[in-house]
Amino acid sequence: MGNTLGKNIKTFRKNKGLTQEELAELLNITPQAVSKWESENGLPDVSMLIPLAQVLGVTTDTLLGYDSLSENETLISRVRETVSGLERSEEGRDQKALKVCEYLSTETTLNPGCFELIKDYAEETANLSMYADPVLENCFPDDTERIEKIYRDAIRKGAYLISHCKDKVLVDKTHFALAWIYIHEKDFEYAREHINVLPCISNGRIREKISMELTFFESGFEKMKGDIKDSSVFLFDLVASMLNTIAQNYGWWEKDKDEAMEICDWCEGIVKAFAVRKDAVNITHYIRVRRSIAFFKLVAAKRAGDTALAEEIYAGFAKQIDGEDLTDEEKKQAMELLNNDISHYSKYC
The missing domain is CATH 1.10.260.40 (lambda repressor-like DNA-binding domains)
Structure with missing residues (x-):
């Protein structure tokens, strides 16, 4: 030393x-x-x-020369690689989500100062809470205590992160994840407390917008173009996520099939229009959102008993994806994701 x-x-x-x-x-x-x-x-x-x-x-x-950042990066890489392996198993989505959360519970206990892993744990627990929600999927009716133990652990560690972490992005992501856990627990008051401290886009005073202007005045338009590209991808992710939520709820819950289709088509149209400039989108997110919206249209058709329309939607999606400016691997991924959704949710629709 x-x-x-x-x-x-x-x-x-x-x-x-x-x-x-x-x-x-x-x-x-x-x-x-x-x-x-x-x-x-x-x-x-x-x-x-x-x-x-x-x-x-x-x-x-x-x-003292203790490179904690490097050590954390090695730890995070190892843990996330293990999580990816668990997610690639042949088990059902719900069981994979449960095993990932229990693994992350152990790792975050062993490494309480690694806020990245605590954030991951909170997000994975939020994902698990969807499968456990008795109103939605009710995948763990006989494992209530096991699920509750994970909830309490993730919430406690998430609260610690929120209180001690200086990284606002990690804090916001953890607030978001904890809100979802409380929503699925039907504890709406606590959910709202976490939601209310998150950044709000309704006033239009967002960092990315004025940051682009700062770059222009400080370094000129050529330099600003790099910021515009980055902000375009950020904007796509935000808009696509919002449209995905809209399509999801119309697909699952709207009783009028025609209205559900109209809204889903509208969401899909915006996503496709945005992706005309490929450098303005996160291509992985684009593929996932396209397949999600197609699936929600299938749900609406199947819930209405219109099997012929469902088959038409599936064939139409396959044809559209095949004709898009995507690699063969990306086209294959889109269809695999849709087929996985159909397989997992067939009992609901």
Whole structure:
């Protein structure tokens, strides 16, 4: 540790533009002490580590050469690879979701400071809550205690993240996930508390919009075009997600088949129009949303007892996807996703 610490003190001192004398004055010690540290002829007292890190503008872990970020990245990569393996198993979606949550429960207990994993755990538990919801799929009628244990654990760890994490994106994603858990638990008051602290787009004062303008005034239009491209993808993800929700609920719950089809067609049309510029969309999200909306149309047709229309919708989707500017693998993925939905939800529609 000594060698790393001495070199780090010297590096961070220079990064701050401080001389040894100036650093010594800020710490109320002698310049000779700083010189000894940096020349690796001595170590600072343990009581000096926190004020030393504060003056140099780094964490104590960074000062000591403990690369926690790199370690976290390795941990996150390992855990997410394991999750992907669980999700590729041959089990049903509900059982895979349950096993993923129980695995993440263990990993987040072993690594309580890894906020990325806690966020993942909250999101996967939100996904599990859909399968467990007795009004929707009711996949775990005999495992109530097992599911409740996961809920309580994910909510507790999510609350810890919200209270201690400085990354607003992770905090917002965790609020969103916890809201879904409470919704499926029918605890709407707590759900609303998490929803009400999330960013709101209704006032139009969003960061991405003014950030593009800042880039223009600071660096010019050519530089701004990069921001426009990034914001276009962000906008597509947001719009597509909203349209997916609209189509989903009309497909499942609208009693008037014609109105359900009209709304789903409208949602599909907007998504397809947006994707005319391929660099303006997340192609993976595009494929998933296209297949989702097609499936919700199938649901509406089947719920109305119109099997012929359902077959027409399926054939039409396959033809559209085959004619789009997609790779063979992307076309195959779109059809596999739709077929998986049909297989999983056939008992409902």
